Amino acid sequence: MKKITLSFIALISLAGFSQSKSTGTVALSNNVPITANFTLNNNTSQVTLVLTGPSDRWFGLGFGTQVIAGFGMDGIENGGQADLLVFTTATTPNLTDRWFNGTGNPPQDTQNWTSSNTVSGGTRTITLTRSLTTTDSNDFQMPYNTTNSINIGGVRASTATFSVGPHGGSASAGYATLQFTTLGVEDFSLNASQVYPNPSNGAFLVKTKTTLDKINVYSQVGALVKTIEVNDTSDAVEVNVSGFQKGVYLLELVNETEKSWKKVIVE
Template sequence: MKKLTILLLLSSLSIFAQQKTSGTVTLQPNMTANFTLDNATSKVTLILTGPSDRWFGIGIGINQPFAMGAGDVLVYTTSLTDRRFVGTQAPAVDASPDWTVVSDNASGGIRTLNLTRALTNGDTTGSDFQMPYATTNSFGIVGVRAATATTTIAPHGGNGSGGYGTASFTTLGVEDFSLNATQVYPNPSNGSFTVKTKTGLDKINVYSNTGTCVKTINVNNADASEVDLRDLSTGVYLLELLNSNDKSWKKIIVD
């Protein structure tokens, strides 16, 4: 029995070790990127934030100095477009978009996008940056955005307007797969937000700052749940996250 328990534990740990995360990388004021590579699903998840009143974009696999000769880029205007850099003009839209928008939320002047794509693909025409799980340990990224509120893409103004960063990956451990590692975004929000876990979620109890339970949401073992508290007053709430094996608390600000 002890041997079986150890084998099951080792098997669980091998599953946990199949994800790498960059953590949140700040590129510009109100612009961040967080990449998670999943070996089991062969997918990359990108949580990207930017200003909600103007276009913004992220270049992947781009290092300083930023030359717009070729490279993988995502741009948000009124929706997300998968593009590639072609000189100094506006990046060209890929014929075959590869990123899927899981959620798109704007609150408090910040837009939060939850995006996913295959780690590797054959789209060389679109200059897609490849992220094989075994060998991807870091890559350069750049964030650019309009200087004023507009959704019309224009030249970014040269090297000085790019915000540079490096996505450096670490392998997630056992603690990262508990409910303590749950992500709640955007936060603050307008009351509509996402709760994302890596271990599954059964129920969310919502408490006011006076300790009163004001709402219970059953989510049926989901790993990503869209929560709507827009029927509640603005303020600070505590989320009690529950599944059959674990419990954790997160704070959400509704403005």
């Protein structure tokens, strides 16, 4: 009876997993070092955005945007509005929710995102969550059933500075259209977990869409060098082995039903 009950619970859980879709990680065009990964979850009514960019300067990502005259961005989708996120240490909080209002510095909007960020190897990784739809008219709305693609555009300062200003031309801007794909059961196993950035200086995130109880860190010769107990339900766990020797390490990801191995490189 116990096995039947557990199997029934598992079937219910797997059915819920199919209520998520993702763009996967997409890099912007024009060699701009910005990537974005949107995941929409119909069960929690949340969108998760994993955003990466340069760690030594301000950068921003607009979505629901359209390229104007082959270069500029405007918020002409979503009834005339589009969303914009800007990271800069010149503001508090450092990550600000903004909106397009023509040329110039986009004004700040109500902050509807929760976020965390890590820096490794010159790359800043920010993980953000927000409701799929909000009551803020300046937000780009992402209802699960009708959001099948999204246009994004990103910019970063042409030189190392955190003072938000002109980004220096098309060489510092990039654009992409992201398509959403419904996630299957295999996308929610530990094998589908992501580790980034990799290589790193020893600080990185393990992102998973299933439960994660423990992370064991092994040297390349199989010696256990660190164990991290995961005590919360966060889908992104920070691992820091920056004091270890440079080289290749193996991560053993563990939960009640699975184990999975990932290789990381510490530079």
